[in-house]
Amino acid sequence: MTAVREGASGTPVLALEGVSKRFGAVQALADVDLQVRAGEVVALVGDNGAGKSTLIKVIAGVGPADTGEIRWEGRPVAVTSPGAAQALGIATVYQDLALCDNLDVVGNLFLGRELRRFGVLDEVAMEKRSRDLLHTLSIRIPSVRIPVASLSGGQRQTVAISRSLLGRPKVVLLDEPTAALGVEQTAQVLDLVERLRSQGLGVILISHNMVDVKAVADRVAVLRLGRNNGVFDADRTSxxxxxxxxxxxxxxxxxxxxxxxxxxxxxxxxxxxx
Incomplete structure (x- = not known):
């Protein structure tokens, strides 16, 4: 039932073992295991309330687990804050994207991590790096100086994903990246997910859309009522x-x-x- 895509083998970049999380009387996660390897897309699926968001927050350092172990490239680590997750090489793109509509693409990509030269914003360097990054990912946007507010939903999603890559992560968490997108915009985002895989990144994709999951995922991990309920080979499972x-x-x-x-x-x- 479980299989690893060709090229995605060896020690998992990220592995969760026996992770549990409780909120008062509610057991949100119970003994959850999850693995993702370099160059692999793992879809994390489950009904509302299954624990997907809680698990992502555990990985992203927003809500550390009560018990269990997180291993990074084979060694135990403590992911106690978003900064700790980012320092390891974990990037998270939440469903709300957290983009600033009044800023252009460059401004959004470098928001909070602006490049400076002699104490002054280095607009030339940021614009060049923005162009290079979008070109590497084959993302088509009219201009890196266009306000994000004027972009389509799919283009906004690709900008948010691109921003997460500036820190050179090894694992990217995508929370419902195609939600509320049209067919063409969804195709743009799924193409980008495949390019992330081809560049050797591990991707955890949260989605309710089984068509999208089957299109790009290598394995599908199912959560039900906060517990593992199967890991499936996407190509061999209906x-x-x-x-x-x-x-x-x-x-x-x-x-x-x-x-x-x-x-x-x-x-x-x-x-x-x-």
Missing amino acids: QEEIIAAITGASDNAVSRRRTRTDVPEEASDDRSQE
């Missing part, structure tokens, strides 16, 4: 099997529809004659 793991039931509307459409033609003829 959408129905993944949905069954998410819902905890093998009999659902999707599987029933699939069963009806899979009825042999002879059987359909027999039923029509009855």
Whole structure:
């Protein structure tokens, strides 16, 4: 059931073992394991309340785990703050993107990490690095000096992802990157996810969209009620099997529809004659 994409092998860059997190009487996570290797896209899926956001916050250092271990390139580490996660090489792009509409692309890419020369903002260096970064990722934007407010949803998402790469991370967490995007904009973002993989980064993709998951993920990790409920090879597992793991039931509307459409033609003829 579990498999690793060709080229994504060896010691995981990031591994979680037995991670648990409680909020008062609510057990948000219980003994969760997760691994991601260099050059691999792992989709993290689950129903609302399954623990996906809590797990991402644990990895990003926003809400450290109560128990369990996080290993980075094989060694135990303490991810107690966002700064600690970034120092390791973990970048997170949240669903709200946290972009400033009144700033241009360069201003957003370097927000909080501006380059200076003799105490003055080095606009030339930041613009050049912005162009080089977007070119490396094959991101098409009319100008790096265009206000972010004038960009499409897909372009805004690619700017947010590009900003996360300035710190040269090894693992990128993407929280619902295609939510509320159109078909063309979604394709742009998924193309970027594939380019991140081709550059050797590990990617954890949170998504409710099974089409997107099947399109780019190598493995699919399912959370249900705060616990692991299966890790699947994306190429060898049907959408129905993944949905069954998410819902905890093998009999659902999707599987029933699939069963009806899979009825042999002879059987359909027999039923029509009855």
